[in-house]
Structure formats: structure tokens, C-alpha cells
Amino acid sequence: EVQLVESGGALVQPGGSLRLSCSAPGFTLRGFWVNWVRQSSRKGLVWVSRINPDGAITNYADSVKGRFTISRDNAKDTLYLQMRSLTVEDTGLYYCAADYADLPFETWGRGTRVTVSS
Amino acid sequence: EIQMTQSPSSLYASVGDRVTIICRSSQSISHYLNWFRQRPGKAPELLISAATNLKRGVPSTFSGSGSGTYFTLTISSLTPDDFATYYCQQSSSLPLTFGGGTTVEI
Numbered sequence: 001e002v003q004l005v006e007s008g009g010a011l012v013q014p015g016g017s018l019r020l021s022c023s024a025p026g027f028t029l030r031g032f033w034v035n036w037v038r039q040s041s042r043k044g045l046v047w048v049s050r051i052n053p054d055g056a057i058t059n060y061a062d063s064v065k066g067r068f069t070i071s072r073d074n075a076k077d078t079l080y081l082q083m084r085s086l087t088v089e090d091t092g093l094y095y096c097a098a099d100y101a102d103l104p105f106e107t108w109g110r111g112t113r114v115t116v117s118s
Numbered sequence: 119e120i121q122m123t124q125s126p127s128s129l130y131a132s133v134g135d136r137v138t139i140i141c142r143s144s145q146s147i148s149h150y151l152n153w154f155r156q157r158p159g160k161a162p163e164l165l166i167s168a169a170t171n172l173k174r175g176v177p178s179t180f181s182g183s184g185s186g187t188y189f190t191l192t193i194s195s196l197t198p199d200d201f202a203t204y205y206c207q208q209s210s211s212l213p214l215t216f217g218g219g220t221t222v223e224i
Binding site: 035037044045047050061104105106109111 | 119154160161162164167205209213214215216218
């Protein structure tokens with residue numbers, strides 16, 4: 001069974017930056033749309049961003065537009081979420097989820113935790 | 119932004135019970151509706167896509183119906199694995215949005 005792996009979460013101060021990574025050990029992310037989703041107790045599941053297979057198309061939630069950048073390195077078979085100007089509202093468990101087999105959000109990782117606090 | 123509203127927000131049931139969860143969208147999304155189950159401490163998992171298409175490997179006790187703005191997820195006979203939180207999600211337009219979740223408790 002395919003399992004995605006996220007990393008890079010940490011405790012960071014407001015205004016700080018983080019870069020999250022997502023990979024699929026033993027499988028591949030190449031050729032698939034991939035999404036980032038945040039989960040918090042306050043707001044539940046919130047879609048953050050997505051990227052198409054060649055990286056040419058990216059979409060963002062309004063709340064992160066201009067602050068977050070999604071990208072992928074197909075040579076390294078890894079996806080990234082660069083997060084800047086973080087606020088407490090960005091706190092949560094960040095999942096990556098891939099559209100395998102043309103199914104939306106077919107496979108998820110276990111998440112990486114981001115805490116924005118002073 | 120399309121708002122997704124689930125009801126009830128929680129319900130109590132027993133093993134073997136039939137349960138139905140409702141999801142409404144603030145505007146028509148045709149059949150672009152997905153259902154997820156999230157067990158405690160785990161990531162969400164896709165159950166149903168495009169309102170009615172059961173993902174391979176998901177038990178046939180799960181079924182989805184609806185179109186437009188009204189959708190349902192039915193579990194015909196609850197098993198212990200099914201005590202979890204269920205989310206609907208629309209994939210009709212950006213931003214993709216999730217419902218607030220329905221927790222099925224024993």
C-alpha cells in the first residue's frame with residue numbers, strides 16, 4: 001500500500017518560515033496532482049494548495065496566497081510547501097494527498113505538525 | 119467559495135446499525151462530491167468519489183448518492199472500524215472545501 005511521508009513541521013514564531021516536504025517511498029509522485037491539506041481543531045480540514053504533474057499549474061487557498069509556494073522536484077520525486085510570514089492561523093497538521101489512479105485525494109500521508117506561536 | 123454543511127455533526131449508533139450522513143453545498147456542484155473517513159489518530163481516507171463511486175477495496179456497506187446540492191453517505195451496517203469522523207468535500211471549483219465532519223460514536 002502506498003504511503004506518503006511528510007516532513008519539515010516545527011514550532012516557529014509568528015512571521016517565520018518553514019518548508020514542508022512530501023515524498024512517496026517505494027512509489028512515485030511523478031505524474032500525479034498532489035495537494036496539501038491542513039487540519040486544526042478550530043477549522044477542521046482546510047485545503048491549502050495543489051500542483052499538477054509537471055509543476056506548471058499551482059492553486060492556493062486565499063488565506064495562503066502570496067505567502068505559501070508549492071513546488072515539486074520530479075528528479076528528486078519530492079513535493080514542497082514553502083511557507084512564509086506564518087501566523088497563528090497557519091497552525092495545524094499538514095497532510096499531503098495525491099490523486100493516484102485519477103481519484104481525488106486517493107492517498108494521504110500521516111501529516112507533519114506546524115505550530116506557530118511566540 | 120462553496121460552503122459544505124454536514125448533518126448531524128455527531129451521532130450515536132451501535133454495531134450493525136444503518137446510518138445516513140447528509141452533506142449540502144451552498145451552490146450546485148453537480149456530482150463533484152467526495153466522502154472521506156478519518157479514524158482517530160489517522161489520516162483521512164477516500165471512500166467515495168464523484169458522489170457515488172466506491173473506491174476499490176472499500177466495503178459495499180458504504181454507498182453514496184445525490185447530485186446538485188444534496189448528498190448522502192449511507193453505511194448499511196456499522197462495524198467497529200466505522201466509528202470515526204466522516205467528511206464530505208466538493209471538487210467542483212476552487213477553493214476545494216470540506217464539510218465540518220460527522221462523528222459516528224458508539
